[in-house]
Amino acid sequence: MTSTEKLGKEHVEHLETAPETEHTGLDENAVRRPKLHALPSYDDKETKRTLRKCDVRLLPVLVLLYILSFLDRSNIGNANIAGLSEDLGLVGNQYNYCLMIFFFPYALLEVPSNMILKLLTPSVWIAILMLCWGTVMTLQGIVQSYQGLLATRFMLGVTEAGFFPASSYLLTTWYCRFELQRRMAVFYAGAAISGAFSGLLSYGIVQMVMLPAHDL
Structure with missing residues (x-):
């Protein structure tokens, strides 16, 4: 032998x-x-307390941010119902082009965004993205032409592209493999929640803006 x-x-x-x-x-x-x-042994009660702290401090913030980002990209439909096309003079397929152009940078820049995570921490990168897409949304509220709406929708896709992958990566750094599924499900539910409230929110804003104008 x-x-x-x-x-x-x-x-x-x-x-x-x-x-x-x-x-x-x-x-x-x-x-x-x-x-x-085997992995090192940990006390079950202490582990559960730590997970609850992560759930309370991390998940609600990420869900709220995902709701806001989804509202920003989807509320253009409610804005169109309220008279966006008439105010900007959109004709033909121009409104459809404004919808479509968002998804080109959103799809193409997710991988480069993940590469940036090697240089920046997720917390810093997510904060930068929030600041950028908030600025773009503010500017979108003052556009006066089709070209301005097209440009802001494109830039919105650029600034929101990295948020979902960065948030997913951040969750993986705090939870083990068998703890992550439920947290990702709760995080992704933010899209459905935003869809449930976006129409109601838009209706309330329109009523607040238009009713005083009619009274005048």
Whole structure:
């Protein structure tokens, strides 16, 4: 028997005689792993308290930001119902072009945005994106022409492209693999929540702006 075969036999015997599992304390179901590859043990109660702190401090902020970003991109439909096309003199397919141009930079710049995360932390990069898309949305409220709306919609796609991947990466740095699914589901639910309230919010704003004008 060669030395390599002896080493292999000793390794197999060691695996057979070693305890099969060890408690890791990483979740409520006490995930069990082979001892040779076990993670350090943690107290279950302390782990749950830490996760609750992360859930309270991290998830609500990300969900709120995702709701706001989704409102920014989708409320153009409500604005059109309120008279956007007439105010800007949009004709033909110009309104459709304004809708479509958002998605080109949004799709193309997600990967470059992830590359920037190697240079900046997610918290810094998300803050920069928020500042940029807030500025773009403010400027979108004062556009006076089709070209201005087209430019602001394009820049909105540029500034919002990195938010979802940066937020997903940030969640992966705080949660283990088997803890992440539920948090991602809650985070992604922000899109549905924004759709539920965007129409109501737009209606309220229109009523606040238009009713005083009629009274005058």
